[in-house]
Amino acid sequence: MPSRRSFSLLLPGLLAAAALPAAALAHSYTAGDIAIGHPWSRAAPANGTGAGFMTLRNTGATPDRLVSGQADIARAVEIHTHIQDGGVMRMRPVEGGLAIAPGQEVTLAPGGYHLMLIGLKQPLKQGEQVPVTLVFERAGAVKVDLAVEAAGARGGQHQH
Numbered sequence: 001m002p003s004r005r006s007f008s009l010l011l012p013g014l015l016a017a018a019a020l021p022a023a024a025l026a027h028s029y030t031a032g033d034i035a036i037g038h039p040w041s042r043a044a045p046a047n048g049t050g051a052g053f054m055t056l057r058n059t060g061a062t063p064d065r066l067v068s069g070q071a072d073i074a075r076a077v078e079i080h081t082h083i084q085d086g087g088v089m090r091m092r093p094v095e096g097g098l099a100i101a102p103g104q105e106v107t108l109a110p111g112g113y114h115l116m117l118i119g120l121k122q123p124l125k126q127g128e129q130v131p132v133t134l135v136f137e138r139a140g141a142v143k144v145d146l147a148v149e150a151a152g153a154r155g156g157q158h159q160h
């Protein structure tokens with residue numbers, strides 16, 4: 001659609017890619033009507049639990065939802081949210097997937113919605129890219145790379 005704007009962003013993007021470490025890039029993906037912005041994670045040890053954060057924007061006219069995920073690096077991937085339970089923040093799987101209404105942007109971030117990478121088969125190391133497949137009800141499956149940032153990046157309020 002916005003071909004002129006995309007073109008004007010292309011060159012600075014390529015220059016940035018050459019100049020900056022991978023984790024610093026604001027990379028993005030699309031699957032059907034879903035735009036996925038800057039998927040990232042945080043350093044974590046093998047056998048531990050990792051997280052996945054990103055923005056999901058529905059650019060179409062039909063509701064969609066993130067229903068599941070898969071990563072070769074983890075035994076299982078779940079979609080979690082945090083709930084307040086008697087003053088304690090607890091994590092809970094999102095029932096039926098994470099809904100993304102038309103025109104809406106849903107943010108997965110520390111302290112809120114996130115992907116949970118359960119049973120890491122190898123450590124998540126800062127600066128690396130970790131492939132994860134996201135499965136949307138309508139938009140289908142798309143592989144994205146989580147850019148691994150420092151442990152505890154942006155908050156560190158995520159408890160397991």
Ligand SMILES: [Cu+2]
Pocket residue numbers: 080091114115116
């Ligand atoms: Cu979690």
